[in-house]
Amino acid sequence: MVGSYALGDSSTSSWTNLFGTKFPQTGTGNTDMLTSLALGWYSLDREGKLLTTSRTGWQRPDDWSKVMEAAQKYRLKTEMVVHMSDGDGSASGLLSSDSAVSAAVSGIAAEAGTYDGVNIDIEGLGWSANTDRERFTRFAGLLSQRLKEAGISLTLTLHPLNSAYKGYDYRSLGGVSDRIIVMAYDYGTKPEPVDKVIEAVQMASAAVPPQKLLLGISAPSETAESILTKVGIAKRYNLNGKALWRLGLVEEGMWSNLRVSVRAH
Secondary structure (H helix, E strand, C coil): CCCCCCCCCCCCCHHHHHHCCCCCCCCCCCCHCCCEEEEEEEECCCCCEEEECCCCCCCCCCCCCHHHHHHHHCCCEEEEEEECCCCHHHHHHHHHHHHHHHHHHHHHHHHCCCEEEEEEECCCCCCCCCCCCCHHHHHHHHHHHHHHHHCCCCEEEEECCCCCCCCCHHHHHHHHEEEEEEEECCCCCCCCCCHHHHHHHHHHHHHHHHHHEEEEEHHHHHCCCCCCCCHHHHHHHHCCCEEEEECCCCCCCHHHHHHHHHHCC
């Protein structure tokens, strides 16, 4: 299971939720439940410059090296997450510029050697229309080629195919990436509707081999009981695993139920 690690406050600390103690101390905490960390520390601007600070809160903490050391201690793989949203058109602007795409690919590839993998999370593409599909696929393909040369994996975190965002060609993207996290949430209700999540998984599995897919689960949108239902969906459709958004927001009851579920299988 992948755990998303991002900046929070004292009550939503990813560090405390993961290691069970306050920074910089470490403990086993909930590390036994995870295989890797998706570290939400990077973003891009319209020109393709890789940023470690942003207006959206996706930024690398000053003591980021301690997170890396702790991940190594507990044998957790690490991915650098590069997040961008098209709410202001900046993602579309980047993808439409060859020079910006080239700069983004080069910047990410240069930074990627510090991590086990790269996770691209560009959201909001193709609102209700199939715009940006080919451009995003091209960007992902160019990045994948560069990363493969260095033996670094590429994960894509994507809106589900039954969302309002139509800018993601799952079939083509599945061909250039190592795995895809399906963000099967934000449907507007809590817990997330089971029928919509199942539909998202079925649509993704029709385009991409299930062994490349992970079911994205948003902890704030679930309860301790409903999260087990979502885990069951991932198991039923033989997906590669689950991805939790985010550490710091996973309640203790959720961890307890997840732990029982994992041990039961």
